[in-house]
Amino acid sequence: QVQLVESGGGLVQAGGSLRLSCAASGLTFSSYTMGWFRQAPGKEREFVACINWSGASTYYADSMKERFTISRDNAKNMVYLQMNSLNLEDAAVYYCAASRYYSRFLHIAPSDYGTWGQGTQVTVSS
Numbered sequence: 001q002v003q004l005v006e007s008g009g010g011l012v013q014a015g016g017s018l019r020l021s022c023a024a025s026g027l028t029f030s031s032y033t034m035g036w037f038r039q040a041p042g043k044e045r046e047f048v049a050c051i052n053w054s055g056a057s058t059y060y061a062d063s064m065k066e067r068f069t070i071s072r073d074n075a076k077n078m079v080y081l082q083m084n085s086l087n088l089e090d091a092a093v094y095y096c097a098a099s100r101y102y103s104r105f106l107h108i109a110p111s112d113y114g115t116w117g118q119g120t121q122v123t124v125s126s
Contacts, residue, residue: 002026002115004096009120012086016124020081022096022117030054030074033099033107036081038092038122047108048094049081059106063089086124093119 008020020036035050049060049070058070069082079096099107100114107113 002098004098004115004117006094006096006117006120009094009122011123011125014087014124014126016086017082017084018086018122020083020094020096020120020122022079022081024077024079024098027098027115028102029077029098031102033103033105033112034070034072034079035097035099035107035113036070036079036094037097037110037113038090038094039119040092043092045095045110046092047110050106050108051079052106053104057106059108061108083122086122088124088126091122091124093121095119 003025005023012018036048037045039045051058051070051072055072067085072079096117097113098115
């Protein structure tokens with residue numbers, strides 16, 4: 001059974017940092033592009049960042065490019081999202097996702113991802 005489990009969310013003050021983790025099981029982790037998405041109340045799911053199978057290539061949404069860092073550890077089947085300089089607009093449920101198929105490319109569309117975690121809540125206070 002393929003499973004993704006996020007952790008690391010919580011309450012943080014504006015300007016603070018959080019590191020999200022995603023543990024993968026039941027799949028050949030190193031063969032998949034991994035992504036992070038987020039969804040705030042009343043809004044559509046939004047692309048945050050993705051990383052290719054080896055970790056050598058990454059891509060970010062413009063508003064997160066200078067503040068967030070995605071990384072992966074294929075030996076541990078883990079993907080991470082380091083978030084710095086958080087602001088109120090970053091508050092959302094954050095989801096990690098695995099590409100729908102084996103892939104060596106970066107993907108930004110939610111439809112390109114076939115497995116999703118349950119999400120972890122990030123709350124930012126002023």
